Amino acid sequence: MILADEEHFGQPTALTGKTNDVSVPVKVVAVRRYGTWALGLAVLAVLAFVVRAFARANIEYSLIPGYLVNRSILTGVAHTLELTLLAMAVGLALGVMTAVMRQTHNPVLRGVALGYTWLFRGTPLLVQLLIWFNLSIVFKNLSFFGLYSTPMNTLMTPFVAALLGLGVNEGAYIAEIVRSGIISVDDGQSEAAAALGMPQSLTMRRVVLPQALRVIVPPLGNEFIALLKYSSLAYTISYTELLQSANKIYTTNFKVIELLFTVSIWYILLTTVFTVFQQILERRVGRGHTRPTEGIGRRLAVNLMRFRR
Amino acid sequence: MTTVTKHHDTGSTRGSGPMIEAVDIHKRFGHVEVLRGIDLEVAAGEVFCLIGPSGSGKSTFLRCINHLETIDAGNLRVDGDLVGFEQHGNVLHALPEKKIARKRAEIGMVFQRFNLFPHMTALQNVMEAPIRVRKESRTIALERALALLDRVGLADRRDNYPSQLSGGQQQRVAIARALAMQPKLMLFDEPTSALDPELVGDVLQVMRSLAEDGMTMVVVTHEMAFARDVGDALVFVDGGRVVESGHPRDVLTNPQHPRTQSFLSRLG
Ligand SMILES: Nc1ncnc2c1ncn2[C@@H]1O[C@H](COP(=O)(O)OP(=O)(O)OP(=O)(O)O)[C@@H](O)[C@H]1O
């Protein structure tokens, strides 16, 4: 049998060879991919070398199960979760507010929103964290109209600095996501709502945002999972999240790799769990739409292999 | 006509004069003047048809009536009230958003592309505005929504999302949604243009029954049979002006203006 030519490609008649002059059966030989084989072997060799190195190195793998449920590590996990969830809440509030501000007709609000995203997306998160942590250099005291005053350096604990740093930064990214979601909703929708007598705010809340969610949720899930991992930056301002907890242990016993592995396992575990949540949420906001959602395997692949921004 | 005017008797001029009064309406987008002096009057209870070539400004005029567009010049009144403005002495004050919204709630609008809310079921689409805008109780809103869905022949589709309905069904839900606000005036912008021919009939049937109930309707349409059979008045719009007006039967069968003649002959 001869492979079909372009014109007949995919048509069953072509595959049976009926339309062809050649009636003698011919053996089909796929293109030999020597290069692929060579590359595969090379990859295996490198892998074997790395695995051997890790296996022969002075790493006590048997310690890892114990560390996984170590009390300080578990506290670190709890802190990481707490920080991530709260920072996401701050980010969501700021992000939605900013996105809605960008859509208003008020030029002052639009300007403020634009400036905020520009500033916080334009500077590295790590730098922002350090600035929040050292804010007492700029503002000695925090006071509310002279009614209440407190020194900044007692207020700006590592946790508060980490929360604000991560949350405010996240808000700037979420704003863009929400905005693209809002823009994706057909103009006819707000028009229909307006024609029914719905004011702008109600239209946004009941008509535009719920539809924007379908576009917003997938990238938002990615943001959350990225945030989970970025929360490890709080380590630098000595907040005892997961990485810092591990750090505290290995600075005394030098089981560095064992503890970093422990930390990695926890991050992968959390990422996987939240990916499942993300999947469920996406199904829910897809109401009324027939577009299939991505499979869990694809989601995991994206979340675990995402590039840093 | 009593059913049409009973739930709004606040203004002194309301309910007595014409439902829509347009005098020399102008509207421009940038440098393009789309409406160049529209004059017309729509009586309460009337089915008023607008026909004209593409780009002649029919949709724009319709959208001015419920203030989706703001007119640049002229005098536009709905049920005696200026659209978008309030007159105190001889000063016009632009209405704040809340008041504009309240006025729009009294005018139903049906779009060419239906614009149903895709994340809500048919029933939720119909109940949304009565509950959120008119603050009706769920029970009352539900009762009326069910009656309206029944009226447009879709009682059994109440729990379907728009994506699960045919175009004709979606448009009928859209009509029910607009009626749920108990409007005194209904605007239709080519309600059947996006439909497959076999689905047009059901929608026109619903509009026909509305007309029989005495609803005031302004209908932009290419359905000349509908205009002729149901319409009480008809205007032919071209280049942002009313070129010819009269009773639909007269204008459609015996057009006077050459532009009307050529437009109608092109329709076949
Ligand atoms: N928002 C807008 N901005 C700029 N131009 C517009 C806008 N809306 C309408 N126009 C222009 O105004 C003109 C009239 O448009 P309109 O939609 O009122 O025409 P129409 O009579 O409804 O036509 P059709 O039969 O195709 O629906 C068109 O040339 C259109 O391009």
Ligand SMILES: [Mg+2]
């Ligand atoms: Mg139009």
